[in-house]
Amino acid sequence: MRVLITGITGFAGSHLADYILKQHPETEVFGLVRWRSRRENILHIQDQVYLYEADLKDPTSLKKCLAEIQPDRIFHLAAQSFVPTSWTCPAETFAINAIGQINLFEAVLDLKITPKIHIAGSSEEYGMVYENEVPMKETNPLRPLSPYAVSKVSQDLLGWQYFKSYGLRTVRTRGFNHTGPRRGEVFICSNFAKQIAEIEKGKRKDVIFVGNLEARRDFTDVRDMVRGYWLSLEKGEEGEVYNIGSGRNHTMKEVLDMLLSLSRMNVKVEVDPARLRPSDVPVLLSDASKFVELTGWKPQIPFKKALEDLLEYWRERV
Numbered sequence: 001m002r003v004l005i006t007g008i009t010g011f012a013g014s015h016l017a018d019y020i021l022k023q024h025p026e027t028e029v030f031g032l033v034r035w036r037s038r039r040e041n042i043l044h045i046q047d048q049v050y051l052y053e054a055d056l057k058d059p060t061s062l063k064k065c066l067a068e069i070q071p072d073r074i075f076h077l078a079a080q081s082f083v084p085t086s087w088t089c090p091a092e093t094f095a096i097n098a099i100g101q102i103n104l105f106e107a108v109l110d111l112k113i114t115p116k117i118h119i120a121g122s123s124e125e126y127g128m129v130y131e132n133e134v135p136m137k138e139t140n141p142l143r144p145l146s147p148y149a150v151s152k153v154s155q156d157l158l159g160w161q162y163f164k165s166y167g168l169r170t171v172r173t174r175g176f177n178h179t180g181p182r183r184g185e186v187f188i189c190s191n192f193a194k195q196i197a198e199i200e201k202g203k204r205k206d207v208i209f210v211g212n213l214e215a216r217r218d219f220t221d222v223r224d225m226v227r228g229y230w231l232s233l234e235k236g237e238e239g240e241v242y243n244i245g246s247g248r249n250h251t252m253k254e255v256l257d258m259l260l261s262l263s264r265m266n267v268k269v270e271v272d273p274a275r276l277r278p279s280d281v282p283v284l285l286s287d288a289s290k291f292v293e294l295t296g297w298k299p300q301i302p303f304k305k306a307l308e309d310l311l312e313y314w315r316e317r318v
């Protein structure tokens, strides 16, 4: 089987490649890269995967790659994935996430290939929720609260529409937050962990800067999440959408406290107003029972272990 991962250089994409190479060695793994892509997340596997240059914003590049790769499955993970950047660059976020996915779909249609396609949607699509709407099911209303979230809703609905209109074999997931080693340093858990690692090495004063600590998020280790992505194409029904999340959430204050308890130093905490968002989703909590009943998926790695491994990752890098 030939599997294409868009976003293979990213956080989840690189872990997905690791998972497939280890657990499904009969699979050939292909990945899309851009000429300036940072390769550090895939350096250890670059001899085991086939990399092709393409940009989601460039239909020609996508079509050429797909024609050569002829994938049986596509995991579409590439995206502008950082919520704050979606406020500063909303059009770019939309161009990559929504239009980029149209480009990918149209290339598949033009080439008359029939891969099963996973779309990495996000819990951010649910956005504003009322107390009586938690935990969130796939049937919850989508009330996205950021340009990023709107772009993910677009990806999600395009996945459904191309299935209905053209029979494209899409399976959509709405992944709740995931973290672990290789998480980009701008993302909150990773940012806290990096600051702690820098303080431990004496590279910054003993103060950690934080944003909104009240937000509650449902965290899963990235290695569990990508196993879920694989299962979504193994067992997921075409045209369907599935939540993937642990069903347990923590405030960011609890996350910070867990990381601080792993720290080798005493660290002070200060709020940095620049880290507060124009509108923040207050609570995300998954009801993933539809996915769990279908696939038997369950998170196996405790959240604290994900944080330990993330902190260790940064200790080795700062």
Ligand code: NDP
Pocket (backbone or CB within 6 Å): 006, 007, 008, 009, 010, 011, 012, 013, 032, 033, 034, 036, 037, 038, 054, 055, 056, 057, 076, 077, 078, 079, 080, 081, 082, 096, 100, 120, 121, 122, 123, 174, 175, 176, 177, 178, 179, 184
């Ligand atoms: P990352 O930001 O770590 O990785 C993004 C990837 O997308 C990179 O490989 C990047 O390549 C690629 N990419 C960005 N723009 C383009 C483009 N124009 N053309 C081709 N490739 C591009 O994201 P994550 O791994 O965290 O997320 C993966 C997916 O999962 C995303 O769709 C995200 O929205 C979704 N998701 C993530 C969640 C999380 O908690 N991590 C939660 C729910 C959903 P390059 O190296 O060239 O920049």
